[in-house]
Amino acid sequence: MTYTSFSFYVFLVIALLAYYIIPKAYRWLAILLANFCFFWFATESISKMAVFVTTIVLSYGFGVILNQKKNKAILFIGIILSTIPLLADRAMAFLGDRAPKGIVDSIIIPLGLSFYSMQIIAYLVDIYKSKIEAQKNPLKYATFISFFPQIIQGPIPRYEQLSDQLIRGNELKEDNIMKGIQLIIWGFFLKFMIADKAGIVVDTVFDGYEAYHGFFVLIAGILYSLQLYADFLGCVTLSQGVAKMFGIELVNNFERPYFADSIKDFWRRWHMSLSSWLRDYIYIPLGGNRKGAFLKNINLLITFLVSGIWHGGGLKYVFWGMMHGFYQVIEGLVPAFSRKFRGPAHTARIIINFFFVMLAWIIFRADSLKIGLRMIYRMFTRFNPWILFDGSIFELGLVQKEWEVLIVSLLVLLFVSRKQEHGIVLRDRFAEYRFIFRWIIYIVAIATIWVFGTYGLGYDANDFIYGGF
Template sequence: MSYTSLEYFAFLLLLIIVYYILPKRFRWMSLLAGSLFFYWQIMTDKRQIFILLFSLTVTYFCGLILQKLKKSSNIIKKRLILFTGIGFSTLPLLAEKAGSLLLGNKGIPENISILIPVGLSFYSLQLIAYLVDIYKGTITVQVNPLKFTLFATFFPQIIQGPIPRYGQLKSELFEGHDFKQENLMKGIQLVIWGFFLKFMIADKASIVVNTVFDNFPAYRGTYIWVAAILYSLQLYTDFLSCTTISQGVSKMLGINLTDNFNRPYFSTSVKDFWRRWHMSLSLWLRDYIYIPLGGNKFGLGRKWLNLLVTFGVSGLWHGDSLKYIFWGLLHSVYQICGEMYFRVAKKHKPELVTKEPTAITTHVRRIRTFFLVMIAWVVFRAASFKTSLKMIRSMFSDFNPWILGDDSIFNLGLGWKEFAVLILALLLLLVISTKQEAGVKIRDWFAKQNIAVRWITYLLAIWSIWIFGSYGFGFNAQDFIYGGF
């Protein structure tokens, strides 16, 4: 049962009806039942439920103990409970990452890898944050084990996030919400937009991306440039589509999930990019890795070391091979180099960093940032670290731009009609994103239009996605990319 399947939305319709029929104080129970049912359906091996329950049980009881020790002056004892809880609750994740790194190309045996629960990387970070926040006293423990289970398994976000904090989500989940037509319609809008991003952009771009990346060195030079640009856009729209659908589904139930993206390709630096990309993960890394390591409190050298460690952890979280670790470290190196440049410029040419940037300067910075991020994405997507270096070298050493004008580009899996649809969809995304970046609230503006305009737009959007989207051209919907991390 995927987030784009008819079965999922049939399940959702039934859950919404049950949720609003029940008395308010019992509505969270329907969310729990629905979340457990959904998780049961997506498990590839039903034994995965025992690994999930193990992590939840350890975290639940360690949270209770930490709460009881709240007023204790025995710091060692509290830290022992905290690290024990984190260690055991995330043991499946640590074992999976360490096993893959140690085994290298052999990989984890299939009979073991099939036991790795879906959404493991996401709910593990939730559990770590839950225990740390109890230890720090920023939240109070959830004594009801069923409500705690709902927090950890809430179905719209368990596969791909966003990664919520308990303090953010508890009132949203446990306090029953009144039915509001406004919430239902806003939820439908978000789901339609998520489908547009998925079927009109991400799944189309993936055809070209897979053709080039999976068949290197048959494709070189400009082919790799095209695939690298499209992969950057595919990854963004695929991930954004899933979180947008999750927000839409939650909104239908009156529940608000935090935004996970803020137009990251409008960033003017790599540091700015990480303020806008996968924001729930970025904030998690800041609060639970970077700051505990000391942040920027102990001098520049220590700050940069903490940055390297933080992004190394980010790379390892994304994948269990050298290329992912290098990808994470590369982003930290980008930021260190950016800060070094800023310091030198501030000292010798302060006008470069103090004056208001012009429109041209802003666009140049955005293009530069996109280029740096795109190069890192090549490392992220390539079959191996070694292959990624060869592909990047080919981007600059093999010169064949004529493929853009001799129809060669249409031999990568998409014909000219499909390419035209993809480009038009990207242009629409660009226009809407530009308006949003300028402060225009598209959904608020849309809500002010009369009902005929709104429903005609809904129907045209659904029709366009159905006809011109991936299904329209006979492609199967690709799995959401971040569901594999």
């Protein structure tokens, strides 16, 4: 059961009914039960459930101890023990084929491992720094760690952001239900109309990379950048929509990152909960920019090294992270990057910035670092723009009409994003329309996605990209 399955929405309706039927003071128990039911239905694995519960119990215990005694050794041990599954998974990935097969097969990777591990680390560190008090009730703590709408792909919430919303019990409000529906429909649009259509071309080129060069690789790189964004934003939007139905606000995870005019600006806008986590728990503790330019750059590189390893084990993720680290170091060394531009110059910077981000995404998507570097090399060593006009792109998995649907969908995303960039949230405008007119729009949107969304041989709507990290 995942966010795009019919069974998930049957489950959601039951969870919502249970939440709003029981007394307000106990509604958090309905969320807790829903969390673990979702985890079980999504994994159907006793061993994964056992690892997940053990991690919750361990981190809860260390939180209580740290609340009474602020000790670095206790903090360090608590973090290590609570993140053993994540550390083991990354270590085995680095070893690759050299890792003993028996050990690899015995490692159990619970659902949402990377995301809830970050929650736990932030929780323990914040207790150690006296920013928060440890949760005394283990069931309430488990409710925070296991919140089902965001456990697969985030965002990564802090305890102080989410805990009170989960525990207090919220009133049933029509506005919350309607906004939740809007967000879910938008998430489906991003997933089915953009991400999964772009993914067909991306898979064709990346899986058969030896047959493609020049503009073929460029198109695949651009589409993968858009696929990843639409896929990840789509899942987070679904998460926000589901949480909103319970009266719970999840933090935004994106602010139009491809409108960024620098890599630093990109990371202010991309996966914001991860970026702020890396800033608060890696970059600043290392010293941030307080100890001179040289150490600032070293701290940046270390921070992006951690980001790469968090995304996955293997050299390609390390290289991807270090690319972004070096991008930011270079920006800091070139005074022109700190200047503000307007008009055509600003647009040019956005395009150039997107291009360099796209190069890094090629490494990220490729099956290995070697393949990723070869693809970039092949992109620059052949000039073949005529493929855009001679019908060659129709041999990449999408026929002409599907390309047209993809392009129109991207234009819709661009239009909505431009409005948001200027502070206009279109879904808030829908609240001004009459109830019947709103539902007509929703039904038309659902029908459009159903008819024009990507379904077919090899298609799996359950595969959100970031769910694999």
